[in-house]
Amino acid sequence: MNDTRTVLVTITGKDRPGVTSTLFDALGEFNVEVIDVEQIVIRGQLVLCILVTAGRDEGELRAAVHRAAARVGMHAEIRSGVGDNAPRAAGRSHVTLIGAPLRSGAMGAITGRITACGANIDRIFRLSKYPVTSIELHVSGAPTEKLRAELAAEAKLQGVDVAVQRSGLWRRAKRLIVMDVDSTLIQDEVIELLAERAGCLGEVAKVTEAAMRGELDFEQSLRERVALLAGLDASVIEDVRRAVRLAPGARTLIRTLKRLDYRCGIVSGGFTQVTDHLVAELGIDYSAANTLEIVDGRLTGRLVGPIIDRPGKAAALRRFAAEAGVPLSQTVAVGDGANDLDMLNAAGLGVAFNAKPVVREVADAVVNVPYLDTILFLLGLTRDEIEAADAEDDAEDSD
Structure with missing residues (x-):
């Protein structure tokens, strides 16, 4: 195909039904081979590109395309050349850019960094417009690791999130x-x-914050905090369960991933007395957490069993992956504190979610908006796909 004469047809104008079929009907009269097609519509404006072989009578083909475009009120531009599209360069990456809002200056700064890395943007499309704007760029020509480091630095300056x-x-x-x-x-x-x-909230909160920043040994700090709860009536656990608030988008995230046959796990430095309830409520497949000791209806200030700390979280990830039959390279881990670092590093994709600086600096992807379902955009899903699946389920439930 490299030495075959080709024609690139670009159609622009107000989108309406029948444009694509009209153009292909016109091309069909010449029995040319379709090599590539891409179409996009933004605010009702259509851009349709069709790459075909030139055929025996290129002049008549051009005239037929112009006539077809005029019939549907569109403008046609036609260019001749040789061969297919140039192959994409090595070093291919997906770059997901997230902003709330996403401003043009940030977009310009990120794309400028991509260019400075010697890379090319091959394709851009929108994944979501609310509650955040997320854009995916397909990039080639630079190693993923180099691109990630450069764009992470720029994203921090611009106040946006980026995943490479x-x-x-x-x-x-x-x-x-x-x-x-x-x-x-x-x-x-x-x-x-x-x-x-x-x-004892003030004392406990201070230690928790230091532990999440990585300034204290997690197990030691946890035991110290739990000791302060000694004597607390165990009935308050039910009050705490009712007080717990899911992150915005948590149900959407889990529901959507379940549709895609994902397995979902939680791993917590918190307590099974609460996480077991979340497992039942959300349909979680795997769970690991610490357990508060309760004797005669009161908390003793001690824990039962092994501690789920920083190494324990990574071990739980590996155990869940083995049980699910999933290689670690095909896992996603999400966390915010220093005790999540080993787990994030072990996973195929480690996501820092509203995380402490020590976590943001080493994670594969950083999300600083409060919507947990933003993680779906990092996986290449669009808001339209998510909502369409929800609407389909709602329709089935109403039947």
């Missing part, structure tokens, strides 16, 4: 997501809800 992932089949194959719970799957820190009822 290697292109290929592996991106479509992820089949296990494991999430931290406190301040990730839920908006709260469960131990602080308990501490509030025990009258």
